[in-house]
Amino acid sequence: MNRQDVMMHYRPQERPFVDRTIDLVARVDQRQAPVLTDFLDPRQLKIVEAIAHTASEVSLFRSGGHELAERQRALLVPSYWVPETDEFELSFLRFSTIGDHGKLKHGDYLGALVGLGLKRSKLGDLAVHDQGCDLVTTKEIADYIRLSLSQVGRSAVQVQEIQGEQFVAPQVEYQEKEFTVMSLRVDAVAGEAFGLSRSKVVDPIKSGKLQLNWQVIDSPATAVEEGDVMSLRGHGRAKVLAIIGQSRKGRTILKIGKYL
Known part of the structure; x- marks a missing residue:
């Protein structure tokens, strides 16, 4: 793969991500060991897919915890590898509001999570529903969120871990x-x-x-x-x-x- 030829197809602000992705794909190809990314947006997933397709010995799998996930983790593996679900290292959390301070919005929950010092790339889809909000996140930070987040906006919240099948998929309105x-x-x-x-x-x-x-x-x-x-x-x-x-x-x- 000619790195400069690949870079020409992307905008300047995308090139650092493209450069890192080329390195990840090359690492999987050379070491024959899997690499798991953080959560990527649909544009980033397209970039990873395009670059992965240039390496015949590398396969791409993705998961965001539910069928229609917008933000997903990419798992780059040697072509013979068949990944298990737990290799995506996803956790599912539910935020339940305590008391009535008005309905919280997606931005309220995201702001509270970012306020904990978390990067957006560690957070998958947020699904706001009548009882609160469900979140897909990386397994490594799930306990930190559960123990640290007690308030969103003016509302107290209770955070509990749930199973993937309990996750309420986002309803787009x-x-x-x-x-x-x-x-x-x-x-x-x-x-x-x-x-x-x-x-x-x-x-x-x-x-x-x-x-x-x-x-x-x-x-x-x-x-x-x-x-x-x-x-x-x-x-x-x-x-x-x-x-x-x-x-x-x-x-x-x-x-x-x-x-x-």
Whole structure:
């Protein structure tokens, strides 16, 4: 594998991750021993998959603890290796709120966990439900979270370990919105999706604050397609649910779902 040729296919901000991934794949190939990553987002998983495919003696397996997991750990193994479930070293925790201080949101739980000094890469999916929140995490930090986290926002919480089959998968909820745009440029679509004027969305895009399908996009002219997921720092995340068609004036009609 020519490292420089591989790097040319990725944006500058992705190249440190690509470089580390190339080293991991080479280590598995040379030592014939497995390597387990932390939790990766879908974009990072695509990078790992692409690089792993360049090594004929390396196979990739992944798990995030449930069937539709967004964040997953990648297990790189020699091609003859058949991994067991416990090799992903996942733990499952449930946070139950005590008292009534209003419903906590995903960001409340994530903020409390990061406030413990934890890196996002050690945390998998968070699933908020009526009784509290379930979390997939690495086995190595599960006890630390269980013993250290006692409050989220203004609510006291109780943390207990649960079995994987008890994990309540995240229920994605959207606030749907239909609108028209002159073109499918990401600045036009993001501006409407997040309630910003086009002029106020261009600078954040150029400064790397917008991700399209978990990849930083710095060109406002990048085209958006049906199914794409956008996130703009400080404004949340939205999905292009449907490209409905053309209006009488020739504008494109979109249906967007903003994550609640």
